[in-house]
Amino acid sequence: MLKSTITRLVVMLFVLTLLASGCAKKPVTEEPATSEQTTQMDQQQPAAVEEQAVTDTDTDTGYDAEAAARNAERAAAKGLETIHFDFDQYVLTDVSKSILVNNAGLLRSAPAVKILIEGHCDERGSDEYNLALGEKRALATKNYLVSLGVGADRMSVISYGEEMPFDSAHNKAAWAKNRRANFKVKR
């Protein structure tokens, strides 16, 4: 009870900072299918990032608000727990469902937060099949959250198949960790 009150407080704080910072939304641009671009075979290295020392007194209010918002986002993203799946399955296990109930509570109390649900697979299986399976996992996750009252328009999904393992080892423990749906807070 105490824990959930604290979480709620953190989320509300985060939402407030988001509102304060204007929560600039990136307009979505759609490219025509035939737009062409040229890629050089060997592009140059990107220029090195400029580095500058800053002191305590060097504060810039605009920068601070952004950083605070980002921190709050991270805090919220950390609160959304990853769920796991059985081999070649996209059906939610009971454990996963109870985790999603928690995640849904978090999301309901932070209505401005938009999230990306990533579906992943372990390395066994074919790459393309796993891309489709990862998407089914992400969609099953999204649908369950919708059934728990989280707005569908706040959640988008992407599948990485077996391309982004959480643990790159080749054993059962790693595979179990890699069959997952995890959450990212969208900027």
Added chain:
Amino acid sequence: MKHFKIYFLNIMIVCLLCSPAVAARIEISSPGEQTIPLAMTRLLPMGVGGAQPAIAAEFQQVLQGDLELSGLFDLTDPAAFLSDAGKLGLRRNEIDFYQWRMLGAEGLIKGGYRIAGGKLTIELRLFDVISQRLLTGRRYSGKLTDVRKIAHTFADQVLKSLTGEKGPFATKIAYISKRTGHKELYLMDVDGYKPVRLTNHRSIVLNPDFSPTRKELIFTSYSQENPDLYRKEIYTGRESRVSLKPGLNIGGRYSPDGREIALTLSKDKNSEIYLLGTDGTIHRRLTNHYSIDVDPSWSPEGDRIAFVSDRRGNPNIFIVDVHTLEVTRLTFEGKYNATPAWSPKGGRIAYSRMDNGVFNVFTIREDGTDERQLTFGSGSKEHPRWSPDGRFLVYSNDLQDGEKSIWIMRADGTGGRKISARGGHDSHPAWSHRW
């Protein structure tokens, strides 16, 4: 006059028989079953101009590699060669066929090279030792750096004159490599030589396919966040997005006539096989099932598409008729069958089957009979793709020690060899059409 008449008749016969003599002894579809004893002499310098033994040696090594891989030949050991091997004579009447017969050779390759003004000229002849006939003669000229290309092109020609079907050695293989830290698209020769990186997406690039009509590849990339289908012109570097529907745009495969692309889209929240125009517009939806449908592969006639579906439980290969949309099941054995590839010569479909976490390559007749396992052992062998002549398969081999590379083998599973360099984590090969 009488003499002339016989001579004329001889030419007539030679022309009529142009090629079938030796060719009749070889089955194209089953390399390795019967081999022709072949002697291949070293290239000798022709006329004026400096001798460059390094050029001759490289030519020899490339041509020999191709001929060995073909599985059609039993190469005579050069240590046994007699005096004729050291003579340039390329004309029929200059060759001592008796010497070659004594060594048991039935075919003989002789050639010479000339280097003048930075230009390389190589002249090559393939003779039938038994009938003492010229089977094929070719003169190639190019830059000094073209020596490998010339060797591959002549190897293709040797196969053509002996079997009626050109070899695939002068073609290219595209694949995905992680050697920069990101999965990017690469191109290399069939023997793994000269790998070139084609993309710089710094994202995830997957699953290329060659256009059958243009020097162009399609592939999937996450570079704009979503797995979209891209097209890239190989030599101009021009690149564009072909399909960017929400969700998956994966496993794109050009139709045999190059006019359409089959791929998996999941824009309606489930993966289905679609046909697109090359401009990215949807022509047709081919599957309609709540299960996973991925990995399309066209029949050479372009009337059917093999694909992977778990609609009966486990992933298996199915075939959909492009016109009637009727779906039939192809594989029944095993628990996990994926990545089908229809032979461009028809007849068989290659795929990989996972058993205890390890994939091996199988082929099956397109009517579902005569299933054969081609590879064995612990390495996971996936993504088989056929050479344009249907004689060879390229695939990825993951040896589980962190070393994943591109291999090729004959269509009967023999002659497997690694072609990509170490340390690339290479996957998703695709074999080009005639280059």
